[in-house]
Amino acid sequence: MKENPKKNQKRQELILTIVEVVNRLGYENLTIRDICREANISIGTFYHYFNEKSDIVRILFKGIDDYFENSVLPSFGNDELKNILTFVCEYASYCDKSGVAITREISTAPLINASRNYLSNQKRKLSIIIEGVVFRGQQKKQITQDFTVEQIAQMVLVGMRGYSADWAKNQGAYDIVEAVKNHFIVFNKGISA
Template identity: 30%
Template sequence: MSGMTTRKLKALETKKALLETGLELFNKKGFDNVTVDEIAKTCNVSKGAFYVHFKTKYDIFNEKFKDIDDFYSTFLDKIPKNISAREKILTFFEAQMVYLRDNLGKDLIRTVYMNAMSLTIDKNHYLANPERNLYQIIYSFVQEGIDNKEFKEGIASEQASKLITRCMRGTIYDWMIFGDDLDLTQEITDFTSAVMDGLKR
């Protein structure tokens, strides 16, 4: 049993090293200019070891977004149940921006987003996938706001959710452009509040 535990720990360490190395190389050279061979060689592992953990180099981005989405799910339990849907959305977005800024950092987020956007965007792309935890959480808050008559009648939950999540993506994009001159938490609060004011009943 202890041998299995050691192997699992070693496998986790290898996967983490491949993930971090891949992101670092993408940042330095651009996604298209990095090969699986180079990632494996830089990590001092075989190409086969890479394929044990990832099907393609594209999956490195998928893995990073899974990590980020895991944080969103964890934080959800910390949001008070007795506040309005509007307050839940703002609380969630503020925590998201603090996490991106303080835990992941602008350089990593820029690498992940910019390289992801250089790939073909379709309905299955993780940035647009409505099944992502992030979008499901916002959708649930919007539906709650409509059910509680916080938001006006006649607007579909899907449409309202799209408008609100664009606030998040727009804020992240501006952060990449303006850097530390932009106050992430203030920006997301102001932007999202303005949009939700338009959705008020």
């Protein structure tokens, strides 16, 4: 079934508004009624575009995945260690641009609701992309084969998520991109073949 372009455009506008509301007020204690009041929409309108509040979190994760698939992946070169550095720095930059509240939400939502653990879903585009980088790196003899592709990809994902959660916990008190870059420069030395 094809989605109505007008409905899709309105939904995208609502998402942008809701993201602004979440950044301003936080997500955890925000109710659908709060979202509707702040976004100046009716509760019926909210439910016309979303099934529940947690759809917002799913949409945030889809936004990250789409950004990586459409903007980051095409920028990769032949050096897979550099691609890992690009990957994690782009994630940090995405967090920085999204703001502390959104980053906190994408870092902790799965911990609160384990039935929807978007972070560890290995079928997510983000996971598939980093596994591809590691796989190619091992094939090119750039990355050690002392660990499996999945193990190294998991190390990368956990490391970058750890920084994003810490940065959000500390209210964005430090340069997340610089911190992630420095960490993964050292990490990359450890996984070099």
